[in-house]
Amino acid sequence: MTRTITRDAKRWVIKIGSALLTNDGAGLDRQAIDGWVEQIAQLLAKGNEVVLVSSGAIAEGIVRLGWTTRPESIHELQAAAAVGQMGLIQAYESSFKRYDRHTAQILLDHDDLASRQRYLNARGALQTLIGLNVVPIVNENDTVVTDEIRFGDNDSLAALVANLIDADMLVILTDKDGLYDANPDNNPNAQLVSEAMADDSSLDALAGGSSGSLGRGGMITKLQAARLAARSGCSTVIAGGRNQQILHQVAAGENVGTLLSASQKPLAARKQWLAGQLQVKGKLILDAGAVKVLTEQGRSLLAVGVSAVQGKFTRGELVSCVDSHGVEIARGLVNYNSDEANRIKGQSTEAIPKILGYRDDDELIHRDNLVISR
Secondary structure: OHHHHOOOOOOOEEEOOOHOOOOOOOOOOOOHHHHHHHHHHHHOOOOOEEEEEEOHHHHHHHHHHOOOOOOHHHEEEEEEEHHHHHHHHHHHHHHOOOOOOOOEEEEHHHHHHHOOHHHHHHHHHHHHHOOOEEEEEEEEOOOOOOOOHOOHHHHHHHHHHHHHHOOOOEEEEEEOOEEEEOOOOOOOOEEEOEEEOOHHHHHHHOOOOOOOOOOOOHHHHHHHHHHHHOOOOEEEEEOOOOOOHHHHHHHOOOOOOEEOOOOOOOOOOHHHHHHHHHOOOOEEEEEEHHHHHHHHHHHOOOHEEEEEEEEEOOOEEEEEEEEOOOOEEEEEEOOHOOOOOOHHOOOHHHHHHHOOOOOOOOEEEEHHEEEEEO
């Protein structure tokens, strides 16, 4: 049965992981890169638009520097990224040249997407490059990134880029053929999950951690990325990158890999930005009444509906709103810092001036700055 959702997709984000690009650590696999580039060039020739999110800079840098293991020092990792990024982009540039395609290097970190202005700048740059028929090659800016502003893995980055450019399809190429119902490495009876909804919570039990030392992601990060991409109505295919015709097969709607479909309509641009582009700085635990008001009535969050406050945050930062079981209900930009929120939690709006001596806003989070997570 043909997958019309993949066959009809026009704007693609394609992510290729470190294990594939470096042939499990043996240096850049230029033959494999040429194969993916050939398929991408043919997609472009058919009128598709493609943004490539490529891992591999640190892994390539480790090989170029003659190191035998991935370093733990942040500065050594940054150095490896700087060295390896040169080889990575050179490989793509020379390969795309065979098809008279220009490429562009885009390096992003979390701050680029946390700032509304920089978010719009990044979106504008990518949209312009696509319009010029240039292939943007995106990677995390590992030369300056720290753990505090790290995306966490390029699966998440690819999903954020899909949100950023309103992509129709996210394709995550990995060294596995997709998501299985058991670990295929040690269970010969493991079955590939062909299709599912991205928000299907039963899939969590099927995904584990990273199995390799080169990348930071595993199947769980790919599942999380699919859910993040789904916030903008983008479906995801997780597929085996070593299949020489994999992108052609996905584009033809063939039943390959695991298709995780988006079940919700695209979010408005601002709420999409709130949902995925900012780092969560704290947590608000809501009572049952607040959960109902947020999910069923679409109203603002008042202090009276908050039973506990976790983390340190300032006014205007992003916080997660969870129920009594820790399940995220929403996230939004908070109007009071963590100390103030702690003092006014569970209190009526009228009581805020008496407790704080002032009242900047009636709401703890205004509904315009709030996005529902489920």
